[in-house]
Amino acid sequence: QPARAVDLVEEESGAPGEEQRRWEEARLGAASLKFGARDAASQEPKYQLVLEEEETIEFVRATQLQGDEDPSPPPASTQAQQKESIQAVRRSLPVFPFREELLAAIANHQVLIIEGETGSGKTTQIPQYLFEEGYTKKGMKIACTQPRRVAAMSVAARVAREMGVKLGNEVGYSIRFEDCTSERTVLRYMTDGMLLREFLSEPDLASYSVVMVDEAHERTLHTDILFGLIKDVARFRPELKVLVASATLDTARFSTFFDDAPVFRIPGRRFPVDIFYTKAPEADYLEACVVSVLQIHVTQPPGDILVFLTGQEEIEAACEMLQDRCRRLGSKIRELLVLPIYANLPSDMQARIFQPTPPGARKVVVATNIAETSLTIEGIIYVLDPGFCKQKSYNPRTGMESLTVTPCSKASANQRAGRAGRVAAGKCFRLYTAWAYQHELEETTVPEIQRTSLGNVVLLLKSLGIHDLMHFDFLDAPPYETLLLALEQLYALGALNHLGELTTSGRKMAELPVDPMLSKMILASEKYSCSEEILTVAAMLSVNNSIFYRPKDKVVHADNARVNFFLPGGDHLVLLNVYTQWAESGYSSQWCYENFIQFRSMRRARDVREQLEGLLERVEVGLSSCQGDYIRVRKAITAGYFYHTARLTRSGYRTVKQQQTVFIHPNSSLFEQQPRWLLYHELVLTTKEFMRQVLEIESSWLLEVAPHYYKAKELEDPHAKKMPKKIGKTREELG
Ligand code: CDP
Numbered sequence: 001q002p003a004r005a006v007d008l009v010e011e012e013s014g015a016p017g018e019e020q021r022r023w024e025e026a027r028l029g030a031a032s033l034k035f036g037a038r039d040a041a042s043q044e045p046k047y048q049l050v051l052e053e054e055e056t057i058e059f060v061r062a063t064q065l066q067g068d069e070d071p072s073p074p075p076a077s078t079q080a081q082q083k084e085s086i087q088a089v090r091r092s093l094p095v096f097p098f099r100e101e102l103l104a105a106i107a108n109h110q111v112l113i114i115e116g117e118t119g120s121g122k123t124t125q126i127p128q129y130l131f132e133e134g135y136t137k138k139g140m141k142i143a144c145t146q147p148r149r150v151a152a153m154s155v156a157a158r159v160a161r162e163m164g165v166k167l168g169n170e171v172g173y174s175i176r177f178e179d180c181t182s183e184r185t186v187l188r189y190m191t192d193g194m195l196l197r198e199f200l201s202e203p204d205l206a207s208y209s210v211v212m213v214d215e216a217h218e219r220t221l222h223t224d225i226l227f228g229l230i231k232d233v234a235r236f237r238p239e240l241k242v243l244v245a246s247a248t249l250d251t252a253r254f255s256t257f258f259d260d261a262p263v264f265r266i267p268g269r270r271f272p273v274d275i276f277y278t279k280a281p282e283a284d285y286l287e288a289c290v291v292s293v294l295q296i297h298v299t300q301p302p303g304d305i306l307v308f309l310t311g312q313e314e315i316e317a318a319c320e321m322l323q324d325r326c327r328r329l330g331s332k333i334r335e336l337l338v339l340p341i342y343a344n345l346p347s348d349m350q351a352r353i354f355q356p357t358p359p360g361a362r363k364v365v366v367a368t369n370i371a372e373t374s375l376t377i378e379g380i381i382y383v384l385d386p387g388f389c390k391q392k393s394y395n396p397r398t399g400m401e402s403l404t405v406t407p408c409s410k411a412s413a414n415q416r417a418g419r420a421g422r423v424a425a426g427k428c429f430r431l432y433t434a435w436a437y438q439h440e441l442e443e444t445t446v447p448e449i450q451r452t453s454l455g456n457v458v459l460l461l462k463s464l465g466i467h468d469l470m471h472f473d474f475l476d477a478p479p480y481e482t483l484l485l486a487l488e489q490l491y492a493l494g495a496l497n498h499l500g501e502l503t504t505s506g507r508k509m510a511e512l513p514v515d516p517m518l519s520k521m522i523l524a525s526e527k528y529s530c531s532e533e534i535l536t537v538a539a540m541l542s543v544n545n546s547i548f549y550r551p552k553d554k555v556v557h558a559d560n561a562r563v564n565f566f567l568p569g570g571d572h573l574v575l576l577n578v579y580t581q582w583a584e585s586g587y588s589s590q591w592c593y594e595n596f597i598q599f600r601s602m603r604r605a606r607d608v609r610e611q612l613e614g615l616l617e618r619v620e621v622g623l624s625s626c627q628g629d630y631i632r633v634r635k636a637i638t639a640g641y642f643y644h645t646a647r648l649t650r651s652g653y654r655t656v657k658q659q660q661t662v663f664i665h666p667n668s669s670l671f672e673q674q675p676r677w678l679l680y681h682e683l684v685l686t687t688k689e690f691m692r693q694v695l696e697i698e699s700s701w702l703l704e705v706a707p708h709y710y711k712a713k714e715l716e717d718p719h720a721k722k723m724p725k726k727i728g729k730t731r732e733e734l735g
């Protein structure tokens, strides 16, 4: 029985080497029992596990990620660490021995680039050192930016605990739609986007003594823009300290950009990591992940597993599959704790990944890219890397932005592998072949600024009075066409005039912390007297497609529940309907449960809605309701999204301006109806170019809301003869 092999290793043993030997023996012995196998010829263990009828995946060991010459010993163990005082843990971090030297370097240089392995204490310790050193005297603040919301929240919570203060007092975080800071907050962890918005109210960041741009190697759009702005501010505020912290990548470039600022290196603590590749490509990496996790769990010595997937849906699916299989295997295997981590995960659930693994059990953390460098999880010995990430891409020719699952870069793959070598020598299993690594992966990830639309930041820069965008000090300049298109779009939305200057409406749009199209929609709700409904639509759109809950064992019920919310007109109205009914239920969690709606997403939508409502006055929009006249709501949405339109042609949907082939997402309420004209909220490229959140519109509305953008001629319907009635009406409306 397979169970025997597992029982054997649970026996107490003497020396660590001894335990290892027994484990190997157990595995060898189990080989005949279908557990594990050893390739006698190569003496390389083959990690193979036959779980009854399950398939197995074969890995081959290929390379090793070098560790440091002599890694200083890691903090004894996670459990022991917990027992020690929090100060002892702080002192055990690699950055600690360099505290004085680092503070001296900061005192002597205005700009300092700090390079250090993930987990060395850059994010949590350096702001504290600065605090202890008195950088927050006279009410001055320290900002530390993070590309990710989750990281900002979790790191702030950690630092608050280390300093023994309540989160939101001396230490807080600020992310879009969520401000956990107060007057007293001097250490501010925030997303890079939030610091960017601070420039609007305080263009010289006068209340900050230090700005630390953390995770700089991520090269997010906002971080890149911050570089340009901060470099400028630093010139006329010599007392401002600028720190640029990064994993061990790209630091020379940062230094060059900041006029050859010195680079401070925190020596790493990294153990070697053995890298394994699959022998053959895996067709279904999700399935392969699940099988491999179980293989590792059964054949490998203790140590937690970290799996990299691309997004929430995938992570949830993988966790469900893993839990399901563990249940079926029952007591045949040791306990496996399956823990997800992704941006939208509620913070109490996020906290669980940092808790130590109970003795005898193994933890598997299934994460997005967030675990690549932003978060350090103790105890990881095994990394499983399918080699993909979700990436935005942008086509400036068509103006189409899409989110695609793409192979990650080599730099990224190596960062991931590195996560296995933090506490001891580790192993990284790559679910692709060594050949694919060599020949198919790009060296580094293209900075976001070169693969995203720029409407948002251009509007922001214009609001900051930066007119000559072509000569802005970019670390890497965006494509010329992308900048041009952003200017054109903002002009079409009425945010800029023909001279490229900010209009009154543009100023208002910049006030709202949402995309220009969404802010335009909100502003337009004034004209169509439906701001109540539009606020709800805006809030629901910003909680990221995670409204409907679809458990595997209740798919039919869940789908029926979803269809019950359908309203003629399309998905935006469905979202409105869900929210309205939920509000009528008294914002009840029970109601959500019964209707297969994610309560947490709804609660977040409610927060977002409240915040947007609070901003309405600033942008001079009054509260009003359409009283059931949804045409007005649809027109207001069209006023913001007239750029995202598609029409049904003989060969399916084509975008109106660019004639790109697109498809309605199967989850849409309009999937079966296929209306002639529609607008979409976003495009997602998976197997096809899918439109997500679509709304049926009439072509005449486009002339009503954007007469400067559409000409009646291009909205004529080629199928006029086939549909006399509808076209007759349209013609009439076109007048
Ligand atoms: O920024 P860097 O990657 O250099 O390190 P850090 O995030 O400051 O992490 C330093 C230590 O704090 C690590 O040992 C983490 O495990 C720990 N930490 C934690 O326990 N909980 C967090 N939310 C963040 C960090």
Ligand code: MG
Residues within 6 Å of the ligand: 119, 122, 123, 124, 214, 215, 373, 374
């Ligand atoms: Mg960090």
